[in-house]
């Protein structure tokens with residue numbers, strides 16, 4: 001995403017440095033912070049909750065800069081970047097720390113903006129689980145194209161693709177059998193950006209939403225973002241986006257392919273990270289059969 005929020009010239013006088021004199025004689029430290037984040041939703045809604053408050057980021061950085069003394073400006077940059085990345089909507093952050101009056105034994109031309117600086121860039125990197133299904137048209141070709149489109153998404157890398165399963169439809173009106181698969185990916189993208197991308201790929205394949213659980217050319221569901229076992233997964237509880245996917249834990253057509261790409265997978269159920277193997281053991285697997293090989297599609 002090329003959208004950015006930029007904070008330039010945040011200045012704090014503090015005692016960071018390797019030299020003993022720097023520990024007692026305050027000098028200015030200046031931070032420039034660039035947050036990479038998808039601003040389309042906030043731009044459309046005018047809602048602060050859909051973006052990141054620059055004031056919050058600035059105050060947090062100010063606290064780090066005026067906090068306990070450290071030796072290196074690298075440490076300050078790293079800490080500011082790590083704090084910014086705790087927000088789910090920030091895809092990446094670049095932090096530059098200037099130390100214009102650093103005692104380096106040489107004169108710098110500009111006492112306010114010259115001198116040494118360090119820049120670090122850190123990216124979000126989360127595991128993403130996406131369930132894919134199709135039961136209209138050339139199901140295999142559609143799923144193949146969808147996986148390609150996922151992998152072509154900037155900020156998302158497909159890591160593993162499960163085998164295809166031929167599955168009986170679960171719920172909804174009478175309809176043809178599905179082909180289902182699960183894709184494991186890594187991504188820096190915020191959950192709403194991921195969802196928007198899944199909808200975009202669905203729409204390229206003529207996906208329409210008329211009947212709940214009705215037949216569809218392509219269905220891409222966001223099952224989980226982050227790792228519940230490590231406590232790093234993201235949750236969301238709106239109709240627009242519910243994370244983890246509220247019905248994933250009982251769907252054999254999601255759980256069984258998921259185990260193929262991650263036998264140790266866990267799914268958040270309430271406060272717990274539950275083993276997907278155990279959940280699959282409780283789900284009704286009778287409607288699942290091996291599907292065609294991806295290679296023959």
Ligand SMILES: Nc1ncnc2c1ncn2[C@@H]1O[C@H](COP(=O)(O)OP(=O)(O)OP(=O)(O)O)[C@@H](O)[C@H]1O
Pocket residue numbers: 195209212213214219220221222223238239240241242243244245246247
């Ligand atoms: N985790 C999620 N993944 C995909 N869509 C979601 C998720 N949470 C909420 N939604 C919302 O659900 C709405 C309906 O999605 P969709 O048409 O794919 O449902 P469905 O596949 O028929 O049913 P189900 O949600 O049971 O799989 C979408 O508008 C989407 O915004």
Ligand SMILES: Nc1nc2c(c(=O)[nH]1)N=C(CO)CN2
Pocket residue numbers: 132133134167168169170171172178180213219253
């Ligand atoms: N077998 C099968 N049944 C379903 C599927 C699906 O992908 N496979 N998707 C649904 C809504 O997402 C509803 N029912």
